[in-house]
Amino acid sequence: MLDLSIVTINYNTSEATLDCIKSIVAITTKVNYEIVVVDNASNEQDFLNLKSKLELLNLPYLKLKRSNLNTGFGTGNMIGYAETNPSKYICFINSDVELIDDSFPVLKTYLDEHQDVAVVSPQSVNEHLAFVPTIDHFASWQREIFTRKGLELVNKNRFPKRKKTYSAPIVADFIAGSFMFIRRSDFDQIGGFDPNIFLYYEETDISRRLKKIGKNTVLVPTIEYKHIHGLSTEKSVGIKLEQKLSLLYVVHKHQGWLAYKILLIYFGIKYFFSTLINPKKWPLLKATLMGMPLHLSLKQKQKINSN
Structure with a gap:
């Protein structure tokens, strides 16, 4: 059995997707893995660029799946998930992510040793390698009205500071959806991503449902990954x-x-x-x-x- 299936979505970000894959291949050791790339109805030029350059990489453990409809983040990942082979773990990783550390063996070991944890993630940094908050508090009416900072001031134990640099693993409500390393059996138990959500809050929904079956989400800050935000989504x-x-x-x-x-x-x-x-x-x-x-x-x- 494979250790890990990696799923990433391309949406008009072919060069970033290629950089993501290259960083995985260059740095990953000690883990048997496959990569499934879902093209989420990118324009023809971007898709053909991705397809031709992936073929040049000639990776036997990589599969490209083309969708003729932009299905959004969650459903796009489920399309990729359906193409994976049996593996113990799944990693959903954004196309605008690049690995800095050999993260997968560390995350695999952590989940192997902590059966009460279902999702783990490294610490995120931006393109300048500066700290980016990676943990967050569940989406709620309280968070919207009283703000994250307000919740952290009122109950420090329940709401650990998002903008703090941690040196040891910490349990959080959820971690950034740009890098989610999940035990497959737990992911299957909750039924995967909710297809009603097109964009945003997929990770808080996943971690809430995992919490209901007694499984935690943890940040492992001793390893890092680079996340270049917003390449495929313009503000409007x-x-x-x-x-x-x-x-x-x-x-x-x-x-x-x-x-x-x-x-x-x-x-x-x-x-x-x-x-x-x-x-x-x-x-x-x-x-x-x-x-x-x-x-x-x-x-x-x-x-x-x-x-």
């Missing part, structure tokens, strides 16, 4: 709306109807006043007044790419 009101749609869905799913309503009222007030200053934010207020329904998601606007 549409992207902000997608974030809020996912947030409200996850809060409703895990905290219930009342929490969902509290957030709707909060966002309604917030976006009412922000729209007076910046009318371009009207779509956010409109969506809030509608209840942030998932049919407004970018998922519903994707078109089949026949190329």
Whole structure:
């Protein structure tokens, strides 16, 4: 059996995806692994560039799967997961990630020795190798209204500081979705990624469901990886709306109807006043007044790419 199946998604980021794969191949030792790359309906030029350059690498343990529809982060990863061979562990890794340390053996050993842990991750740094917060607190109405910093001040034990450099492994609510090393059996038990989420909050949803079966999420800060943020997603009101749609869905799913309503009222007030200053934010207020329904998601606007 393979030790590890690595899944990554390409969406118009072929050069970054290639750099990610090269960094894995160059630095990984002591672990038997495979790599599955899912092209999530990139434009034809980007896909052909990726395909031709992967062929030049001539890696027998690498598979490229093309989707003719942009299915988003979670479903895209599930497409790749369906292509994997049996392995004990899965690593979902962003295409804009590059390995700095030989992380996989360390993470594998940690999970082998801690059966109560399902997900682990190295510490993230940016393209300048500067510290980036990698742990976070569950998406919740409390976090949105009282802020992360407020929660950390009120209950330091329950909410460890995100912007602190740790020297030893620490249990967190969840870790950044850019690098998630997961025991396959635990991932299967919770049913994988939720297909209702197109973008954002997939990792908090995964870790919440794992928590319900008694499995923790842990940061292993003695190893690091480089994450170049935002290569495939540009900031816009549409992207902000997608974030809020996912947030409200996850809060409703895990905290219930009342929490969902509290957030709707909060966002309604917030976006009412922000729209007076910046009318371009009207779509956010409109969506809030509608209840942030998932049919407004970018998922519903994707078109089949026949190329």
